[in-house]
Amino acid sequence: MPSLESLLLPAVLFFALGFIARVIKSDLRFPPDLAKVLSIYLLMAIGLHGGYELAKSDMVIALTSIIWALVLGFVLPIIGYLSLVATRKVNPMDAAAISAHYGSVSAGTFLTAIAYLDNIGVTYESYPMIMLAVMESPAIVVGLLLAAKARRSQSLSNVPSAGAVVPSTPVDNTSESGFGSLLRDAFTNGSVVILIGSMIIGAISTPSGMSKLFPFIDDIFMGVLCLFLFEMGMVAARRIGDFKKVGLVLAAFGIVMPLVGGVAGAFIGHSMLGFSVGGATLVAVLAASASYIAVPPAMRLAVPEANPSYYLTLSLGITFPFNVLIGIPLYHSLVKMMAAA
Amino acid sequence: MPSLESLLLPAVLFFALGFIARVIKSDLRFPPDLAKVLSIYLLMAIGLHGGYELAKSDMVIALTSIIWALVLGFVLPIIGYLSLVATRKVNPMDAAAISAHYGSVSAGTFLTAIAYLDNIGVTYESYPMIMLAVMESPAIVVGLLLAAKARRSQSLSNVPSAGAVVPSTPVDNTSESGFGSLLRDAFTNGSVVILIGSMIIGAISTPSGMSKLFPFIDDIFMGVLCLFLFEMGMVAARRIGDFKKVGLVLAAFGIVMPLVGGVAGAFIGHSMLGFSVGGATLVAVLAASASYIAVPPAMRLAVPEANPSYYLTLSLGITFPFNVLIGIPLYHSLVKMMAAA
Amino acid sequence: MPSLESLLLPAVLFFALGFIARVIKSDLRFPPDLAKVLSIYLLMAIGLHGGYELAKSDMVIALTSIIWALVLGFVLPIIGYLSLVATRKVNPMDAAAISAHYGSVSAGTFLTAIAYLDNIGVTYESYPMIMLAVMESPAIVVGLLLAAKARRSQSLSNVPSAGAVVPSTPVDNTSESGFGSLLRDAFTNGSVVILIGSMIIGAISTPSGMSKLFPFIDDIFMGVLCLFLFEMGMVAARRIGDFKKVGLVLAAFGIVMPLVGGVAGAFIGHSMLGFSVGGATLVAVLAASASYIAVPPAMRLAVPEANPSYYLTLSLGITFPFNVLIGIPLYHSLVKMMAAA
Amino acid sequence: MITLYPEKLLSIITISSMEDRLVSMFKKYGVSGFTILRARGEGSSGYEADISGFDSNILVTVIVSEKRMEPILESIERKLKKGYHLTTYISDVQVISPDKFN
């Protein structure tokens, strides 16, 4: 059974350990900056690797991958938004903020999938790595557009309270109203800069320069991933504590939406892009995963009306553990079935 | 001479360097979170290794080791407490808090001993690793019991001051009086969770998963240990500055108590558990070492009447340097003599 | 062209990436302690290596290197000070503080030069490593002396304001006036302690102890250097933003002064010390580089009248990028020309 | 002109392992929130570095209405009597939205 094999991967076990540590109320805490350092390392390592491989790859497939990544990034949040609004359990602003997370991606989930495939000896293309970089941001833009639309329809109720503002003071639209600046933020996001920057460096560096880097980006990679997932397990357990606030319908969305994404991604990876089983599994994982690094702060700034508990609990507390523990082997089986068909 | 050999080990030299840096009043400071990160790594690495080895070991010996670890953890603090009370230099609350440290263990000392044995090519069993995990907590419980006993005998003087509390306010025994919660704290302690969790992961992971982790937990281990001991040298030097506050009798306790523990541990490791010279040396080191991570915060919470300067100076400023510089080669010689006899 | 080869080194590319990240206003931030941790590692690694090599080296050459390092450390700030005062663009206090930076060294630049030489397969002696350690501090002393001289000539204007101090209060010359304590600070500086301490440890450790350390100090070295330069690129870009405050003449000093130092260093390395092309290039880089770790805080304390914007912008914003991107290959070519002549 | 309302700001400096107890005490007495900052310092019990995992201080601040303050102070006083170190001070502040803190 693939699921058990996935569970016995050290990276997944450390995720579980972090989760359990919180459940048994251990006083274990990681220093506040450790997760950030680990994720800088992970993005740098995967970017350098990806860039190094991509330099030898087919640019036409690379471009096609980018286009499909954009399609996923734009379409998934819209599906999510419409489903959420249909449930009538959240208001449109919350729906916009939540669904933006599902159009973006989780590098932690992606890396766990890579560890999973490596462990069972399945190879994969390097194109999904560009898709990872490409998919970070577009969903933020879609989220903003959906929120703007929702805000317009609510605007009647907001006018009176805004009227309380003394009109003689200078209007400080420093950046709140600046859609352009939010757009720029989305694409100059720190994770995107590390990932794309490292990919370019991996692609253009001299081979002798790269060879000096490989021990750093290869040998300790799995250990760093384990530490990162250890901490993420603690974070997820803290977030899942808000499960009750979120309610059953929303919680179900946190499992159904990745399944929808996973099927879409598997189809695109396998049928549209013609990737191997490993590569298509990675595309499925990208589509299924929800962002918890880039999108939450963007939504806090751009959609302050939305309740952060909702999107953080869904993305970190439900979808992330689901994907790491169950989703990855599931999407892999699905792609294997597609390939066999 | 073994002692010199021990001193020329990089790990020990870095400890000395840290110590000297403080003595010459260098402005060298490590970032506040570095020691924590390094110790998370060290516990994880040693746990994974230990678990991996243990999975192949004899469960009867493992259980016997655990029982002897418990015996040491319970008996050593009682010996410590009785000796301290006999000196009449500290009050019973301080005696309870100090002696709890000596029933627990110092992972930093244990790892230095491993580096020492590795360096001179002496092999050892993996059972002492479980003993390390087992011995973290029981002494905390003994410390609490001793303090509760001491508090009861002092209670007459406390009643009046407690009477000053306005009786109509709700009694806030949130957790102070909760002996159960302190007990739970002792066993869900962060270090214990990392160590036992990593041992289990090391034992149940697939071999191919573990093989990806070995470069991380092996290759950089010694370097990380050096950095950790570098910082600990600075911490020890800062603590030994309080030497005068502590007084000569207490300072002597900080050297005699590890010798007592070392002899007891050597005897148990060699004669009771039948370990090799390396393994018995490690048991001696466990018994001789005093906790400076798990026990101090536990005592601060549970025995607030005790003066932290006493136990921190003894454990970090005296016993830790003594064991690293002199104790380890000494216990090793002792075990060799026992083995030769 | 050597310059391009240098630019395609991963370490240099990451420096550029950090720089660009700030220019495009990315929200990328490294945790505040990461740079410190990375530089502790880099100093430790280079010190251990250097000490290990030095133990096998010629002590006469080592001593001669130290003497030439002292000469550079004392003479370069004086040249800098006189040039700056001659420009009449800064007051003497600023001139003293700025020029102290140029007599000291930048370990980051030195390590980039090592990466550069390694990449193109050029070997070098280990003596420049001691020069790196030796040159950290003397320039601080020269800076203090120059500032004291400048302060004396300005003292007439200061007396009245000092007269406002109520004379009956105890004079608190805790350490401000203590030239001795500043001197001690200069030589017990954290970087110097790590570097010299690690060199000694590298020299006296047992070979078997050192062999356990090599994976740590070798394998991940280049990766850590890349991360460090990534952050330094961001810092440099932030500092170069103050370019306008500094003015064109001062900015030019930030490029001319390293060229002067580079020529002096190349001459000393090649002709006076008789080093190989690699070794002489490293001496040139030492002389050309400006401190940004040890000297700025020393100047803040000792020369509070000087404007930190000036020396930080020059050292971090102009000279450091100049050396990393252009200087290193330039000094290398220069030494090659000398060697060919 | 923005109207301001008076509230109290309670600050407590103590070792980081006291955090959980203080937080549950606050919750018991119904404060609306709290903020925690890492600190180091020196006092009657010697120097506390900010080495996480060894010893480290925290500065806990709570904005609270005067009427909720009394039981909190009493609880702090009880803890002080038990031997805990809690450097405590109160200051007057003004806030924009007083309902937030009640």
Add this chain to the structure above:
Amino acid sequence: MITLYPEKLLSIITISSMEDRLVSMFKKYGVSGFTILRARGEGSSGYEADISGFDSNILVTVIVSEKRMEPILESIERKLKKGYHLTTYISDVQVISPDKFN
């Protein structure tokens, strides 16, 4: 005897991603400087850890003369109405060099 002058100390607790906006608002209204501290805490929007890159609070403090305060408070109130979380309080302080803050 050192003369002291009255000023206001404005403190704002919010999520770290608000930093850039607050800083540019301060600059717009001409404050002489500001100080930022890392914080974590709990309030109406739940617990904020101080995990950098995930969620983290900041405590922003500004010393400002009373006359400059009003437009800043109005700007904060506008942000609060938009849904941003800004726990804000003001206290009276005394300074040595009042020209520094004007």
Add this chain to the structure above:
Amino acid sequence: MITLYPEKLLSIITISSMEDRLVSMFKKYGVSGFTILRARGEGSSGYEADISGFDSNILVTVIVSEKRMEPILESIERKLKKGYHLTTYISDVQVISPDKFN
């Protein structure tokens, strides 16, 4: 009803390398303790990040009785005249145990 006693809270924002000097000054003037927090900020001398080892601010706070304050403020003023940057402010606080701070 808990009795509260008035004290002064002195706060100083400066670069971290000033720490040792401030601490020895405090000790000289007999303060009972102090607390230090890491900070970053901007003022007349430009932006200070909190990159440890490069540049970083600290916020130093001392609770001190009014009578001990004067020589400390004079010492700060002397430092300001020498060119050091010390953003200093004082506020009124109330404490539970006044003997602790005397």
